[in-house]
Every structure is written in structure tokens, then in C-alpha cells.
Amino acid sequence: MKGYGSILRVDLTTSAVSHDPITAELARQYLGGGGINDRLLWDHFLKLDPRIDPCSPDNVLIAGLGPLGATGLGLGSKMKWTFKSPMTGIFGDSVSGGNLATQLRWAGHDHLVITGRAAQPVYLRIDNDRVEIRDARHLWGKRVSECMAVLRHEVGDEEVGIACIGPAGENLVAFASITVADDRSAGRMGAGCVAGSKNLKAIVARGDRGVPIHDPQAFVEVTREIFQAMEEPVFGDFKRSGTRSVVEVYHRIGSNAYHNNMYGTVPDEKIARMNAHWFDRRMKTHDLACSAGCTIACDTWCRVRGDEGAPSALRFAGHQGHAPEYLSVAVFGMNCDLPDYPAITYLQHLCNELGMDIQDGGSIPSFLMELWERGLITQRETTRWAGRPLRFDWGNMESVEETLRSIAYQDNRLGQIFRRGAYRATEELERELEPDHSLRRYVVHGKGGATFHEENRRFLSWALCMAVSTRGCDHLKGGQQVEKAFREDISQAWFGDPGAGRGRVPDLKGPLVAYSEHRKAAFDASGVCFFSRRIGPLVASLDLLARACQAATGLTLTGEDLYCIGERIYNLEKAFNSRLGLRRADDSLCERWMHEPVPEEPGKGMKAADYFDQILSEYYTFHGWDPRTSLQTRQKLRELELEDVEEVLAREGAVA
Amino acid sequence: MIEVKVSYQGPFLDITRKKEERVRLDGLQVRDLIDLLARCYGDRFKNLLIDPSTGQDKRSVIVIANGRRLDLDTELRPGEEVSFLTAIAGGSGR
Secondary structure, three states: OOOOOEEEEEEOOOOEEEEEEOOHHHHHHHOOHHHHHHHHHHHHOOOOOOOOOOOOOOOOEEEEOOOOOOOOOEEOOOEEEEEEOOOOOOEEEEEEOEOHHHHHHHOOEEEEEEEOOOOOOEEEEEEOOEEEEEEOOOOOOOOHHHHHHHHHHHHOOOOOEEEEOOHHHHOOOOOEOEEEOOOEEEOHHHHHHHHHHOOEEEEEEEOOOOOOOOOHHHHHHHHHHHHHHOOOHHHHHHHHHHHHHHHHHHHHHOOEOEOOOOEOOOOHHHHOOOOHHHHHHHOEEEEEOOEOOEOOOOEEEEEOOOOOOOOOOOOOOOOEEEOOOHHHHHHHHHHOOOOOHHHHHHHHHHHHHHOEOHHHHHHHHHHHHHHHHOOOOOHHHHHHHHOOOOOOOOOOHHHHHHHHHHHHHOOOHHHHHOOOOHHHHHHHHHHHHOOOOOOHHHOOEEOOEEOOOEOOOOOHHHHHHHHHOOOOOOOOOOOOOOOOOOOHHHHHHHHOOHHHHOOOOOOOHHHHHHHHHHHHHHHHHHOOOHHHHHHOOOOOOHHHHHHHHHHHHOOOOOHHHHHHHHHHHHHHHHHHHHHOOOOHHHOOOOHHHHHOOOOOOOOOOOOHHHOHHHHHHHHHHHHOEOOOOOOEOHHHHHHOOOHHHHHHHHHOOOOO | OEEEEEEEOOHHHHHHOOOEEEEEEOOOEHHHHHHHHHHHHOHHHHHHHEOOOOOOEOOOEEEEEOOEEOOOOOEOOOOOEEEEEEOOOOOOOO
């Protein structure tokens, strides 16, 4: 099919390499990227018991880039990684920038499907049609930047696309990430752990063919419209400061979490040291695009001079690298109470070097700090675990570093206790500490994984999207800016009613999350960066995206068709989890969000238990799922042409 | 006459070149505050907030106090902290 490459399959057990075409039917139903990945995952697990250990050779690691990725459209190229998650045991996926995806697609491979387990550490070397499985024993144990430097030297190509795992992935840390191009990561859900379990240290790719476009003139026309849309002021702000611009906005609307989310507001004087303005004036050197074909370039390069006036400035003087994302500021700056940009920058880099998810990794020291404050752990325990008397008082940089290092290397009890994250560590901690109540109430989690570190009790659609997300607990399935940015105009356009844009009321929050999940799935299937929605969801619309896809591939597509593809994709992810036994009771929130009231204004006293059941039922109803069990109905599955999925679910008692 | 504390972020900060200031105004509505700031910082400031062709407020930027969006005709209270921001949410793409 024009506009598409092939599916490259590599079995690391047998060293077999094969290619499958992307058929017109597969493209019509799932478009590409995350969509086709999901179908490949579903098909893979038809031959297997889906309850297998995610670290077994039977798991699969799929990487894919949709038809708009690696083109000159202007909205970036985001690769989707899909697998069964070792972190949560359910559907798992993650997204990365970097140039691996582009090189793979230019080599003619839109999807890479890795199965089996190599007998010893290996890396994949892909050079256009040539695919080799190479010895990686000399790379095992290396941190990410050193591994990448050796690989670039080894293949004699500085521009080659690379993804690799660090010590965390090698040591099967459940939330290990795959780092792509230095500081960009497929962070969430343990993609690096799956790679580590397969003895796969790295993927190195080079492609020289480019991507054939079905109708270049129409494609350029859409590109022009996108450039025109970038005149919006919100776009300029995002281009300059990336996700860091969220720090100040969240401070004003009440969406920053503080001290392991014991509080939902960060003190003013600390925000003043963590907002984008502070960083941009002192540490930013220039804008960067994290992936090919991105004109937004929300990434930033920075350098610590040493005279910034931050506590760690002198220690990290001379450090250069990618600027922290909001996530890193939230995790380390706010929840561990380190309002210190040089330190936050370093800790983000450290997580990427170790090959570890910032969200899960960073939630562990903040959880330990809460236990410390409550007197549930002391230096007696930390000495026993780490071999030295670590203190976990708020803002203790040494303890944060040592926790992350210990987990990645698994060389002491501290690291071993937390190998599978804070939530699963509580069982072991309770046995050891014998507290008079459950420690789980202090873990901010969802489905066993860390959450995105924001105050969500005040924002109903965000609380809901965290509870229902197919990949566990975060915002990158059904999160959107409609409620937090009070966008009644978007609500009006999507639902004919402004209600979803009204804060702190349940109006339309269920439909808002379901609708956003479908839109997001469509974006992820197309190959562009979801941050392009920052141009404005009404401007960077599905209609515009559909026209771009049509010009690129020749598929006949409207915005409505694209929405339907997104809905089909999301339903396939839901079906995967239904096979694993997930039902309504699993779509829930941690105790802190569900039952502890927000301690401060705005929205003082809000807690999810007061509104959650109602919006959850409305969410299922909008999806066309059964609100009692959460299961998909036969009618919905047939509507989406998923009769074969219906058949599997019916056989396993997982359809309404 | 009331006094409010005003803070600026992003494109607003580019124009005002100060993070925050105290402002005294005669009127009570957000519209009055914007008119006052436009006199001080020029139409560029106003055009960020209001579409000159329609007179409607733009939804991609927000004026906030106490965690709530303010409309043009919302009445301000003395001492209130008013923020001019871009409407943005979500902070990780992984």
C-alpha cells in the first residue's frame, strides 16, 4: 500500500526474521502506529494464555509509527511501543520521540514485532533491508549514554536511530523504560523490562528511502494550514517552555500536588523557583524538536552555569542536557520537595540514564518521605536496606538519588523492595514494619502503577481518566484540557453543550473522557505527536488529521472515520484487559484521591468518592459498554466491526 | 475604586515584563481591568484576550481568580489575585 511500509518480525529465540505487508484492510481498520500495534498484540495473544508472565519469552514487544510520522507534516513523529505490562500485568503501551522511529520507517519498516528471548544479550541492527541480531555482551551493564556512544562508534554512523535499555531494564525492574536518543523515553509501563527479559539491549536503525506520499500537493496544502494554525498565543508559549509552562497554570487552578499529594497546593515561594520563567531565564540555551518533522519543538536544551542561585547549582555546574518536563518538576520538585531546577534536571537525566520511568521511579522516594514524616520508617530501617543511614526528610536529594540507583542496580534491599514499584512494595513493607494499619493508603497509585503526579480530586474528568485508562493510571488516554482550561467552547463543539468545560461539576465528564480516549487513539495511530493538540483541539482537528492521512496514504477518510478508528482501537485495548478479568471494580482510584478530602481551596473538601460512581457509569454508557460490569456489549463490538473480538470475549465470558 | 493583585504568564509576561503588580481600578468587571491594562500595555495585550473582529474573549487564554475562570463581565472583589494565563493542561508525553 502506498504510504505504508511493512511489518518486520524478529524472533530472538530462533533468530528468524520475516516481513508481513500492511494490508489495505488492516490500514482501513487501524490506520497505523498504536492502532496496528494493538491489533498485532491482540493477534499475538490469541495463540497464548493472556495471563502469561510479562517477563516470559512469550510476551511481545511491538514498536510502530503511523503514516504521518517521519514525513514533513510538521507535527512530529511519535513511536508507540506496545506489550503486556510487567508493571500492572495488563495492556501496556508507551510513546517516544527521538529518531529511531523515523529511521525505521525510512528503512521501510512501519512496525517491528519482537518475540522470544535471546540466549545472551543482543542488539538489533537494521540497515534498510538488512536485519542482523548482534552480540551485545560488551554493552550489558552500561548506562544509556555510554551504550549509545559505543553503538554509534561501532556502526560508524552518528545519525543512526538508537533505542536502548539501561541497568533497570537489564535487572527486570518492572517500570524500566526504553531510552530513545539520549533523553527521550518510552517511559511508562515497563517497555524496558520486557526488552530486558528478552536479553535485548538495543535497537539500531538506519533508513535511506524516505516515505512515499500518495498526493504530495494535497499533503503540502494541509501542512500549510497547520503552520497557519500555529499563530495562536498558546502555541508560542508552549513552543518556548514546553510542558514546564503548566507549572504556573496549575498553580493558579489548583492542580499541582505536593508532598506525595498529601496536599493539593504548592507554596507560592516554591512555585516561584519552579515555574517556566525561572528556568527559561537562567538555564535554557535553545529550543529543540525531539523527533523528526516537528515544527513545534517544545523540547529545550539547557546548561547549568553554577550561578543560578539554586541549591544544587554549584554541584551540577557544567551539566548540559534536555530540560525537565512538567512531570519531572512535579515528581521531584513538588512531591519530593526539591524546588531546585539543576537537581530536577539531573534527576530526570539520571532516570533516563538508568532506563527507568520517572513517574514510577520518582513516586517511590516521595512515598518513603511520607512514611518518614509519619514515623513509620527511621534510620534503623534505611540502614538495614541501603547499608547506610539514609534520611527521608522532604527534599533530601541524597536519598532520592540513592533510591533510584538502588532500584536500577538491584544491589541492596532498598532497591529489591521497590523493584515492582511502591504499591507492590507495601506487602513486604507491612510484613517488615508491622504497622497498625495498611501502608497502601499512602501510595498514590492506580491499578498498581504510579499515577501522573497532579492534584486530580478537584478535576473530575482527570480523576476519571486515571481510573479507567486501559494502560493503568495516567492521563495519556483520556486526559484533555477541556475541564482544566475551562474550554466550554470545545465542549460545545463536541457535545452541543458547554458542560464539560465547567470546573468542579460532574456535567458531561464521563462522555468527555470516553470521547477524548477515541481522539487520542486516532492521534497515536496517525504517528504525529499528541502535543500538537496544543495548537487547539478545534484547530488541529480530526478533520485536518484525516485529510493529512488521506493525502499520505490514499485511504478515503473523514474526521468521523478517524474518530471511529480511534474508538475501534480503544475497544481493542479494553477487550485485551477484559480477557485478563478486569471489570468495573478495577476502574477505581487510590484511597488518597477517593476518600481523603482536598485540604485547601479551591475546592476544599472535594474527594472522588462524592462524584466518582456517577461519572463512571456515564462514561461506560457513552462508550456503549455495560455500566454494571464495564464489559463491552455485543452491539458495540459489531458496530465497530469487531465480530472476531466479540467471539473471543464471548468464549471467555467477557462480553456483556 | 478597588485594588487587585495581577500576575502574568507566557505571552502576557512578554508584554508586561513583570510577573505581578498591584492595580487600582474604577470599574468592577474583568472587562474594566483589561481596558485599564490595555491602556498601559497597548492593544497587543488586549488582542491576546479579545478577538478584535468579534469582541468575544478568546478561549485559548484564561483569566483566573481563586481557581475559577473569569468571564469579561465577572465582578472582581477587592484584594483578589487575578492571573492572566494560557489555557494548557497535561505535562508528559510518555
